[in-house]
Amino acid sequence: MSIDKDTARKVAHLARIRVEEDALPALAEEFNNILGFIEQLNEVNVDGIEPMTSVTPMRLKRRADVVTEGDQADKILKNAPDAREGFFAVPKVVE
Amino acid sequence: MSDLNKLTIAEARDALKKGDVTSVELTQACLTAIDGADALGAFVHKTPEIALERAATADERIKSGDAPAMCGIPVGIKDLFCTKGVASQAASNILEGFKPEYESTVSGKLADAGAVMLGKLNMDEFAMGSSNETSAYGNAVNPWKVDDRNLTPGGSSGGSASAVAADLCLAATGTDTGGSIRQPAALTGTVGIKPTYGRCSRWGIIAFASSLDQAGPMTKTVRDAAIMLEAMSGHDEKDSTSADLAVPNFEAMLTGDIRGKVIGIPREYRVDGMSDEIEALWQTGRKMLEAVGGLLRRLLQPRPPCARADQARLRRGVRARSGCDPDASDPRRGLWSWVHGGCRPGRDVSSGRVHRDREPRRSAGYLGACRARQAGTAARTATHRQTLGRGRSAEYRLCAGTGRGFCFQAGKMVVERRDVSP
Numbered sequence: 001m002s003i004d005k006d007t008a009r010k011v012a013h014l015a016r017i018r019v020e021e022d023a024l025p026a027l028a029e030e031f032n033n034i035l036g037f038i039e040q041l042n043e044v045n046v047d048g049i050e051p052m053t054s055v056t057p058m059r060l061k062r063r064a065d066v067v068t069e070g071d072q073a074d075k076i077l078k079n080a081p082d083a084r085e086g087f088f089a090v091p092k093v094v095e
Numbered sequence: 096m097s098d099l100n101k102l103t104i105a106e107a108r109d110a111l112k113k114g115d116v117t118s119v120e121l122t123q124a125c126l127t128a129i130d131g132a133d134a135l136g137a138f139v140h141k142t143p144e145i146a147l148e149r150a151a152t153a154d155e156r157i158k159s160g161d162a163p164a165m166c167g168i169p170v171g172i173k174d175l176f177c178t179k180g181v182a183s184q185a186a187s188n189i190l191e192g193f194k195p196e197y198e199s200t201v202s203g204k205l206a207d208a209g210a211v212m213l214g215k216l217n218m219d220e221f222a223m224g225s226s227n228e229t230s231a232y233g234n235a236v237n238p239w240k241v242d243d244r245n246l247t248p249g250g251s252s253g254g255s256a257s258a259v260a261a262d263l264c265l266a267a268t269g270t271d272t273g274g275s276i277r278q279p280a281a282l283t284g285t286v287g288i289k290p291t292y293g294r295c296s297r298w299g300i301i302a303f304a305s306s307l308d309q310a311g312p313m314t315k316t317v318r319d320a321a322i323m324l325e326a327m328s329g330h331d332e333k334d335s336t337s338a339d340l341a342v343p344n345f346e347a348m349l350t351g352d353i354r355g356k357v358i359g360i361p362r363e364y365r366v367d368g369m370s371d372e373i374e375a376l377w378q379t380g381r382k383m384l385e386a387v388g389g390l391l392r393r394l395l396q397p398r399p400p401c402a403r404a405d406q407a408r409l410r411r412g413v414r415a416r417s418g419c420d421p422d423a424s425d426p427r428r429g430l431w432s433w434v435h436g437g438c439r440p441g442r443d444v445s446s447g448r449v450h451r452d453r454e455p456r457r458s459a460g461y462l463g464a465c466r467a468r469q470a471g472t473a474a475r476t477a478t479h480r481q482t483l484g485r486g487r488s489a490e491y492r493l494c495a496g497t498g499r500g501f502c503f504q505a506g507k508m509v510v511e512r513r514d515v516s517p
Contacts, residue, residue: 056293061335075196
């Protein structure tokens with residue numbers, strides 16, 4: 001499989017990233033490089049090899065489903081560019 | 096005592112304990128050095144008030160006899176760590192003005208141990224880079240030089256490496272996803288460790304690739320790395336992937352005795368086009384290991400290009416997923432630059448960089464045959480000019496052909512030191 005200029009344009013559009021027309025061939029090439037890496041990995045014979053996800057012999061920790069730290073609205077909003085009445089304020093996105 | 100900023104952690108700890116020096120004096124020496132080294136671009140947010148306040152507290156603690164090893168030690172913190180009330184912007188304009196209301200677990204542990212934060216250190220933007228040239232603060236510069244050119248300290252923990260190498264601080268924190276501690280440590284002749292995943296909490300560290308990121312120490316000596324790593328390590332409820340294992344006394348393990356240990360030398364680590372300089376360092380490293388009784392064994396590593404591909408794919412994939420950006424439409428900021436920043440490691444890979452395997456296999460023991468490998472960290476020298484795309488270029492040099500950090504420091508090249516006075 002290979003990514004052409006049109007596919008690169010489409011991917012950029014779907015990701016809502018503006019890519020100038022003359023930058024598309026380079027972008028397509030970079031996508032193809034990534035696919036090339038995946039091809040290389042597909043060539044590896046992994047028959048009989050046990051998957052390894054971690055070297056640390058532990059299960060993911062769980063905790064009780066309770067509120068541990070609350071009542072911090074002021075702190076949470078401290079870095080917001082715009083906050084009103086205890087909420088983040090953002091530009092209107094839906095008419 | 097003169098040149099207090101040039102002390103190692105171990106030396107400073109002992110001098111503090113004996114009362115030969117105070118943390119305030121140590122801190123002052125570092126602050127003076129920092130102010131004289133703006134040309135390095137290492138410290139990007141200076142916090143002298145916080146530093147002197149913590150130093151005074153540390154001195155009281157030392158006097159009262161309640162002092163852990165890191166108490167009173169002046170350190171730099173990579174800008175990727177959230178530090179309460181102090182700018183933490185991952186070297187990006189996207190986070191300009193962000194002052195966290197909380198402290199990362201690792202920087203908090205260091206503070207609790209009495210370490211003195213001198214300020215925040217330069218890095219590649221969001222840790223995506225290997226030369227500290229993608230930073231919103233500008234480049235960090237390697238204090239080592241071979242001529243009048245500015246050389247890269249590596250990246251992404253470039254500011255940390257530069258600061259430690261230039262004696263602006265006794266040690267610094269770094270983070271490593273795919274080499275961001277190890278490579279800058281190698282390029283500046285300092286010591287850096289990427290701990291096994293889970294050893295240090297990731298909480299409060301701005302994420303790059305959550306399943307690969309680890310914080311680690313960047314220091315002047317192996318002993319210092321052991322001391323500092325112990326203070327940084329430990330289970331944290333706030334990071335469910337942090338390992339719930341006891342933290343050993345790493346320093347006590349530094350016996351220097353590796354007799355009988357089997358050390359694997361992957362044949363594939365010698366890459367095509369490697370310069371004689373690197374080859375000589377590599378051989379020196381082998382001889383040093385043999386001289387102290389290490390049993391060297393050649394390893395044939397299956398398909399290293401695939402391991403490189405694996406790393407590149409993983410990093411890009413995770414990076415792409417973490418790319419949420421309020422200003423993606425601006426090609427100078429945001430996702431566009433992330434995408435392109437993200438492609439550079441891929442280029443490094445195809446140009447034959449010594450490959451860095453994933454950490455888990457390393458610590459689990461390669462193919463069950465050995466517990467340590469000799470691994471060069473970078474295969475470039477000052478004479479290699481690498482074009483990084485987008486018309487930029489960087490000079491890479493190798494001043495430490497590192498062996499396994501726990502055992503020894505190998506092959507530091509003798510080069511002129513850059514004058515960091517103003």
